[in-house]
Protein backbone atom coordinates (compact mmCIF):
# COMPACT_ATOMS: atom_id res chain seq x y z
CA UNK A 1 0.00 0.00 0.00
CA UNK A 2 1.29 3.46 -0.93
CA UNK A 3 1.94 5.99 1.76
CA UNK A 4 -0.68 8.68 2.22
CA UNK A 5 -0.37 12.23 3.48
CA UNK A 6 -3.14 14.63 4.45
CA UNK A 7 -2.54 18.29 3.60
CA UNK A 8 -4.63 21.23 4.79
CA UNK A 9 -4.25 24.40 2.74
CA UNK A 10 -5.32 27.23 5.04
CA UNK A 11 -7.85 29.70 3.66
CA UNK A 12 -5.53 32.58 4.60
CA UNK A 13 -2.90 31.05 2.33
CA UNK A 14 -4.98 30.38 -0.78
CA UNK A 15 -7.18 33.50 -0.69
CA UNK A 16 -6.79 37.16 0.15
CA UNK A 17 -8.52 36.85 3.47
CA UNK A 18 -10.06 40.28 3.85
CA UNK A 19 -11.25 40.83 0.25
CA UNK A 20 -14.42 38.92 -0.69
CA UNK A 21 -13.72 35.95 -2.96
CA UNK A 22 -10.17 36.67 -4.09
CA UNK A 23 -8.23 33.46 -4.78
CA UNK A 24 -4.42 33.51 -4.83
CA UNK A 25 -4.10 31.55 -8.05
CA UNK A 26 -0.31 31.75 -8.12
CA UNK A 27 -0.06 30.22 -4.64
CA UNK A 28 -2.66 27.56 -5.50
CA UNK A 29 -0.66 26.72 -8.63
CA UNK A 30 2.64 26.28 -6.83
CA UNK A 31 1.03 24.22 -4.09
CA UNK A 32 -0.54 22.01 -6.77
CA UNK A 33 2.98 21.51 -8.23
CA UNK A 34 4.02 20.05 -4.86
CA UNK A 35 1.11 17.58 -4.93
CA UNK A 36 2.24 16.41 -8.36
CA UNK A 37 5.77 15.91 -6.97
CA UNK A 38 4.36 13.84 -4.11
CA UNK A 39 2.41 11.66 -6.55
CA UNK A 40 5.50 11.16 -8.70
CA UNK A 41 7.40 10.05 -5.58
CA UNK A 42 4.70 7.46 -4.83
CA UNK A 43 2.74 9.29 -2.15
CA UNK A 44 -1.04 9.71 -2.37
CA UNK A 45 -2.47 12.97 -1.11
CA UNK A 46 -5.74 13.79 0.60
CA UNK A 47 -6.20 17.53 0.24
CA UNK A 48 -8.43 19.56 2.53
CA UNK A 49 -8.68 23.28 1.91
CA UNK A 50 -9.99 26.14 3.97
CA UNK A 51 -12.33 28.95 3.03
CA UNK A 52 -10.60 32.28 3.60
CA UNK A 53 -12.61 35.06 2.00
CA UNK A 54 -14.88 32.57 0.18
CA UNK A 55 -16.40 31.48 3.48
CA UNK A 56 -15.63 33.45 6.59
CA UNK A 57 -16.92 36.88 5.62
CA UNK A 58 -20.50 35.87 4.79
CA UNK A 59 -20.58 33.15 7.43
CA UNK A 60 -19.64 35.80 9.98
CA UNK A 61 -22.18 38.33 8.72
CA UNK A 62 -25.00 35.78 8.91
CA UNK A 63 -23.71 34.08 12.08
CA UNK A 64 -23.80 30.66 10.41
CA UNK A 65 -21.43 29.03 12.92
CA UNK A 66 -24.06 29.65 15.62
CA UNK A 67 -26.75 27.75 13.74
CA UNK A 68 -30.36 28.89 13.39
CA UNK A 69 -30.95 32.19 15.18
CA UNK A 70 -34.29 33.10 16.67
CA UNK A 71 -36.32 35.50 14.47
CA UNK A 72 -35.54 38.60 16.58
CA UNK A 73 -31.76 38.01 16.29
CA UNK A 74 -31.90 37.16 12.58
CA UNK A 75 -33.65 40.44 11.82
CA UNK A 76 -30.41 42.24 12.80
CA UNK A 77 -28.44 40.51 10.02
CA UNK A 78 -27.83 41.72 6.44
CA UNK A 79 -30.37 41.74 3.56
CA UNK A 80 -30.39 37.94 3.08
CA UNK A 81 -31.98 35.30 5.27
CA UNK A 82 -29.72 32.75 6.96
CA UNK A 83 -31.02 30.13 4.49
CA UNK A 84 -30.04 32.30 1.53
CA UNK A 85 -26.64 32.90 3.11
CA UNK A 86 -26.10 29.12 3.47
CA UNK A 87 -26.83 28.65 -0.24
CA UNK A 88 -24.40 31.48 -1.10
CA UNK A 89 -21.57 30.28 1.12
CA UNK A 90 -21.89 26.74 -0.25
CA UNK A 91 -21.84 28.14 -3.77
CA UNK A 92 -18.82 30.33 -3.01
CA UNK A 93 -16.97 27.36 -1.53
CA UNK A 94 -17.70 25.33 -4.67
CA UNK A 95 -16.28 28.22 -6.69
CA UNK A 96 -13.05 28.21 -4.65
CA UNK A 97 -12.93 24.44 -4.94
CA UNK A 98 -13.28 24.75 -8.71
CA UNK A 99 -10.16 26.95 -8.87
CA UNK A 100 -8.30 24.28 -6.95
CA UNK A 101 -9.60 21.39 -9.05
CA UNK A 102 -8.61 23.30 -12.18
CA UNK A 103 -5.08 23.83 -10.87
CA UNK A 104 -4.81 20.09 -10.13
CA UNK A 105 -6.25 18.84 -13.42
CA UNK A 106 -4.10 21.31 -15.38
CA UNK A 107 -1.14 19.37 -13.98
CA UNK A 108 -2.72 16.02 -14.88
CA UNK A 109 -3.37 15.19 -11.27
CA UNK A 110 -6.46 12.94 -11.09
CA UNK A 111 -8.55 14.49 -8.36
CA UNK A 112 -12.03 13.87 -6.96
CA UNK A 113 -13.84 16.50 -4.90
CA UNK A 114 -16.25 15.57 -2.10
CA UNK A 115 -18.10 18.68 -0.81
CA UNK A 116 -18.92 18.08 2.89
CA UNK A 117 -22.50 19.40 2.69
CA UNK A 118 -23.19 16.30 0.57
CA UNK A 119 -21.76 13.70 2.96
CA UNK A 120 -21.08 15.18 6.42
CA UNK A 121 -23.15 16.62 9.21
CA UNK A 122 -22.53 18.05 12.67
CA UNK A 123 -19.47 20.15 13.47
CA UNK A 124 -16.33 19.67 15.57
CA UNK A 125 -13.80 16.83 15.70
CA UNK A 126 -16.50 14.16 16.02
CA UNK A 127 -18.61 15.31 13.09
CA UNK A 128 -20.64 12.57 11.36
CA UNK A 129 -20.21 11.21 7.87
CA UNK A 130 -18.69 8.16 6.23
CA UNK A 131 -15.05 8.43 5.14
CA UNK A 132 -15.37 5.39 2.85
CA UNK A 133 -14.54 7.34 -0.31
CA UNK A 134 -11.28 8.53 1.25
CA UNK A 135 -10.51 5.07 2.60
CA UNK A 136 -11.15 3.32 -0.72
CA UNK A 137 -9.61 5.96 -3.01
CA UNK A 138 -7.67 4.23 -5.76
CA UNK A 139 -3.92 4.61 -5.88
CA UNK A 140 -2.77 7.86 -7.45
CA UNK A 141 -6.07 9.70 -6.96
CA UNK A 142 -6.04 12.93 -4.94
CA UNK A 143 -9.21 13.16 -2.84
CA UNK A 144 -10.23 16.74 -2.10
CA UNK A 145 -12.61 18.23 0.44
CA UNK A 146 -12.99 21.54 2.29
CA UNK A 147 -14.51 23.54 5.16
CA UNK A 148 -18.24 23.96 4.53
CA UNK A 149 -21.71 24.71 5.92
CA UNK A 150 -23.23 21.40 7.04
CA UNK A 151 -26.54 20.28 8.54
CA UNK A 152 -26.82 19.71 12.28
CA UNK A 153 -29.35 17.87 14.41
CA UNK A 154 -31.91 19.65 16.55
CA UNK A 155 -32.49 23.37 16.93
CA UNK A 156 -29.04 24.26 15.63
CA UNK A 157 -30.02 23.02 12.12
CA UNK A 158 -26.66 23.94 10.56
CA UNK A 159 -23.11 24.96 11.41
CA UNK A 160 -19.61 25.38 10.00
CA UNK A 161 -17.47 22.29 9.67
CA UNK A 162 -13.84 23.45 9.58
CA UNK A 163 -11.22 21.82 7.38
CA UNK A 164 -9.23 21.42 10.61
CA UNK A 165 -11.91 19.06 11.92
CA UNK A 166 -12.01 17.21 8.62
CA UNK A 167 -8.26 16.54 8.63
CA UNK A 168 -8.37 15.23 12.20
CA UNK A 169 -10.85 12.44 11.44
CA UNK A 170 -9.42 11.73 7.99
CA UNK A 171 -5.81 11.39 9.21
CA UNK A 172 -6.78 9.06 12.03
CA UNK A 173 -9.46 6.94 10.31
CA UNK A 174 -8.02 6.51 6.82
CA UNK A 175 -5.38 3.75 6.79
CA UNK A 176 -1.73 4.36 5.85
CA UNK A 177 -1.72 8.10 6.57
CA UNK A 178 1.84 8.83 7.67
CA UNK A 179 1.79 12.60 7.96
CA UNK A 180 -0.54 15.57 8.37
CA UNK A 181 0.71 18.91 7.07
CA UNK A 182 -0.93 22.23 7.82
CA UNK A 183 0.20 24.72 5.15
CA UNK A 184 -0.56 28.12 6.60
CA UNK A 185 -0.22 31.66 5.31
CA UNK A 186 2.07 34.42 6.56
CA UNK A 187 3.90 32.57 9.35
CA UNK A 188 6.51 29.80 9.49
CA UNK A 189 4.61 27.78 12.08
CA UNK A 190 3.48 28.29 15.65
CA UNK A 191 5.08 31.37 17.18
CA UNK A 192 5.88 32.13 20.78
CA UNK A 193 4.76 35.76 20.38
CA UNK A 194 2.24 37.55 18.11
CA UNK A 195 3.36 37.53 14.43
CA UNK A 196 3.86 41.33 14.31
CA UNK A 197 6.44 41.12 17.11
CA UNK A 198 8.06 37.86 16.02
CA UNK A 199 11.66 37.49 14.89
CA UNK A 200 13.13 34.34 13.28
CA UNK A 201 13.91 32.84 16.72
CA UNK A 202 10.31 33.02 17.88
CA UNK A 203 9.28 30.01 15.83
CA UNK A 204 8.51 27.04 18.08
CA UNK A 205 10.15 24.16 16.21
CA UNK A 206 8.84 21.39 18.42
CA UNK A 207 5.56 22.11 20.16
CA UNK A 208 4.52 20.07 23.19
CA UNK A 209 1.20 20.26 25.00
CA UNK A 210 2.93 22.22 27.81
CA UNK A 211 4.02 25.06 25.51
CA UNK A 212 2.59 28.53 25.78
CA UNK A 213 2.20 29.95 22.31
CA UNK A 214 0.55 32.82 20.54
CA UNK A 215 -2.91 31.48 19.82
CA UNK A 216 -4.42 34.82 18.89
CA UNK A 217 -6.65 34.55 15.84
CA UNK A 218 -8.55 36.99 13.75
CA UNK A 219 -11.92 36.48 15.38
CA UNK A 220 -13.07 39.64 13.58
CA UNK A 221 -12.85 37.65 10.34
CA UNK A 222 -12.75 33.95 11.26
CA UNK A 223 -15.76 31.89 12.21
CA UNK A 224 -13.59 28.85 12.97
CA UNK A 225 -10.71 28.54 15.40
CA UNK A 226 -7.48 29.88 13.84
CA UNK A 227 -4.12 28.44 14.91
CA UNK A 228 -5.51 27.22 18.28
CA UNK A 229 -7.90 24.83 16.52
CA UNK A 230 -5.12 23.51 14.28
CA UNK A 231 -2.86 22.86 17.27
CA UNK A 232 -5.66 21.16 19.13
CA UNK A 233 -6.62 18.88 16.25
CA UNK A 234 -2.94 18.40 15.40
CA UNK A 235 -2.18 16.99 18.87
CA UNK A 236 -5.17 14.67 18.61
CA UNK A 237 -3.76 13.28 15.34
CA UNK A 238 -0.13 13.17 16.60
CA UNK A 239 -1.20 10.89 19.46
CA UNK A 240 -1.92 8.22 16.85
CA UNK A 241 1.74 8.20 15.80
CA UNK A 242 1.12 10.37 12.73
CA UNK A 243 3.68 13.14 12.09
CA UNK A 244 2.03 16.54 12.29
CA UNK A 245 3.84 19.60 10.95
CA UNK A 246 2.83 23.21 10.31
CA UNK A 247 4.71 25.03 7.60
CA UNK A 248 4.57 28.32 5.78
CA UNK A 249 2.74 27.47 2.56
CA UNK A 250 4.09 30.65 0.99
CA UNK A 251 7.27 28.56 0.55
CA UNK A 252 5.76 25.61 -1.34
CA UNK A 253 9.00 23.58 -1.25
CA UNK A 254 8.55 23.39 2.53
CA UNK A 255 5.16 21.76 1.99
CA UNK A 256 6.79 19.12 -0.21
CA UNK A 257 9.65 18.56 2.24
CA UNK A 258 7.16 18.15 5.07
CA UNK A 259 5.13 15.68 2.97
CA UNK A 260 8.26 13.63 2.40
CA UNK A 261 9.17 13.68 6.09
CA UNK A 262 12.31 15.76 5.52
CA UNK A 263 13.61 18.23 8.08
CA UNK A 264 11.93 21.54 7.30
CA UNK A 265 11.48 24.99 8.82
CA UNK A 266 8.14 24.79 10.63
CA UNK A 267 6.55 23.47 13.81
CA UNK A 268 6.38 19.77 14.60
CA UNK A 269 3.83 18.66 17.16
CA UNK A 270 5.13 16.37 19.85
CA UNK A 271 2.31 14.42 21.53
CA UNK A 272 2.32 13.73 25.25
CA UNK A 273 1.26 10.09 24.78
CA UNK A 274 0.62 7.77 21.89
CA UNK A 275 -2.23 5.51 20.87
CA UNK A 276 -1.91 2.92 18.09
CA UNK A 277 -3.99 3.61 15.00
Ligand code: IPE
Pocket residue numbers: 009010011012049050051052053054055056059089093146147148149160161162163164222223224225226
Ligand atom coordinates in the same frame (compact mmCIF):
# COMPACT_ATOMS: atom_id res chain seq x y z
C1 IPE B 1 -14.24 27.30 7.16
O1 IPE B 1 -13.29 26.29 6.95
C2 IPE B 1 -15.44 27.05 6.28
C3 IPE B 1 -16.34 28.21 6.09
C4 IPE B 1 -16.22 29.36 6.67
C5 IPE B 1 -17.45 28.00 5.17
P1 IPE B 1 -11.81 26.38 7.57
O2 IPE B 1 -11.88 26.63 9.03
O3 IPE B 1 -11.12 25.11 7.16
O4 IPE B 1 -11.22 27.61 6.78
P2 IPE B 1 -9.89 28.50 6.93
O5 IPE B 1 -8.71 27.63 6.63
O6 IPE B 1 -9.86 29.01 8.35
O7 IPE B 1 -10.09 29.59 5.93
